[in-house]
Amino acid sequence: MAGRLITDLHHNKIGKVSDKWDSYLGYYDSLFGALQDAPIAMLEIGVQNGGSLETWTRFFTAGKIFIGCDINPACGALQYTDPRVNVIIGDANSLPAYRSICSLSSEFDIVIDDGSHVSTDILNSFVNYFPLVKPGGLYVVEDTHTLYESAYGGGILNEFSAYAFFKKLVDVVNFQFWQKELAINTYLRSFFPLDQTPGFIGEGWIESIEFRNSIITIKKSLHPGHDKLGSRVIVGTVAQVHQF
Numbered sequence: 001m002a003g004r005l006i007t008d009l010h011h012n013k014i015g016k017v018s019d020k021w022d023s024y025l026g027y028y029d030s031l032f033g034a035l036q037d038a039p040i041a042m043l044e045i046g047v048q049n050g051g052s053l054e055t056w057t058r059f060f061t062a063g064k065i066f067i068g069c070d071i072n073p074a075c076g077a078l079q080y081t082d083p084r085v086n087v088i089i090g091d092a093n094s095l096p097a098y099r100s101i102c103s104l105s106s107e108f109d110i111v112i113d114d115g116s117h118v119s120t121d122i123l124n125s126f127v128n129y130f131p132l133v134k135p136g137g138l139y140v141v142e143d144t145h146t147l148y149e150s151a152y153g154g155g156i157l158n159e160f161s162a163y164a165f166f167k168k169l170v171d172v173v174n175f176q177f178w179q180k181e182l183a184i185n186t187y188l189r190s191f192f193p194l195d196q197t198p199g200f201i202g203e204g205w206i207e208s209i210e211f212r213n214s215i216i217t218i219k220k221s222l223h224p225g226h227d228k229l230g231s232r233v234i235v236g237t238v239a240q241v242h243q244f
Contacts, residue, residue, distance in 0.1 A: 004036060005029050009055050016078070018051025023213060024142070031138065031217065032059070032110065039064045041105045043132075045092045045125055046070060046114035050078040057082050065105050069097055071116075093124045102132070109137045117146040119153030122162040123191065126218075127198050130205075133220045141166075141216040165191050166216050169209050172201060175226045204228075 007025040010018060040063045042056055047070035056066050068075070069088040076089045086104055090097030092115060111133055113125050122141055130139050147154035147163040154161040165188075172184060185197040192198070200206075207221035207228070221228075234244055 004059055004061075006032070006055065006059050009058050013051060013055060016051035016054055017049040018055055019048065020052065021143075021214060024215060027212065027215065031140075035109060036060055037062050038109070040109035041065045041107065042067070042110045042112075043101065043105070043108045043129065044068045044112045044114060045129070046116070047072075047075045047078065047087060048114075050075065050080075050087070052114070053080070053085050053087075054082075057084060067101055067104055069101060069115075093121065093128055098128060106132065107134050108132050109134055110140070111138070112140045112142060114142040117143050117152055119147055119158075119160075119162040122147070123165055126162075130218065130220070131198075131200050135205075135220055135222045137220050139218040139220070141218075143214055144216050145214045160190060166209060166211075166218075169201075169206055169218070173206055173208060173228065175204070176228065179226065200224075 006028045010020055010025055036059055038060070040060050042060065042063060042065070044053060044056070044067070047053065047068040050068065053066055053068050057063065060066075063084060065086065066084050067086045067088060069090065069092045071089070071091050073089055075087055078087055088097055088100045090100070092098070092101070108129075111129050113122060115121055115125065126139065126141070133139050141162075144163060146152040147161050148156055150158075154163060158164060168188060171178070171187065175184060184202050185192070185194050188197055188201070203224040204226040205221050205224050207219040209219075210217040
């Protein structure tokens with residue numbers, strides 16, 4: 001990846017301004033490194049000055065399409081020489097914006113939510129756009145430190161914030177070990193009516209969830225299902241301490 005590290009591309013960037021925390025850059029190098037030569041489709045919710053879209057195109061040189069969505073009408077004036085970049089103006093969770101995004105690409109390898117950072121918007125975006133992530137793809141929520149602030153609908157003791165929701169997904173990943181005790185829709189009833197839990201959660205499409213300082217990353221399973229542990233594999237010929 002020499003010469004194509006996101007860290008280097010960001011620090012040496014000219015043109016449109018891009019605003020990222022330093023710890024994100026090295027993490028993205030490792031998180032996205034295996035995809036840098038793949039023909040990916042990428043969605044970024046929240047465009048601001050548009051600089052990060054330029055960085056993504058320069059890192060993912062074989063990428064097919066890069067879509068940014070922003071509620072600020074001023075972003076409509078952003079111009080790119082790279083024809084792979086498309087900017088949609090509107091609330092990403094509104095039906096018109098959603099349809100516009102889907103008209104450009106029906107699935108994505110990577111979705112990054114760098115939008116309003118408001119708890120309800122983060123949750124709604126996840127419900128709307130995680131189903132569009134390809135199997136094995138990644139959904140990233142940036143700047144989740146805002147979810148500790150009441151102004152963004154969060155708070156350390158707020159049991160209804162997006163952070164509280166994503167923490168519950170840790171248990172959903174391990175559903176096979178408590179499924180006889182409780183249904184998923186019952187467990188998540190603080191966030192959804194019993195009959196409105198998103199289907200992809202109940203089907204077992206969430207492979208893993210990683211919490212870092214100010215970033216949450218959710219990976220989509222290659223195949224749906226909750227039996228994620230797999231078979232027990234015991235090897236070797238000498239069991240001197242414990243007989244299996």
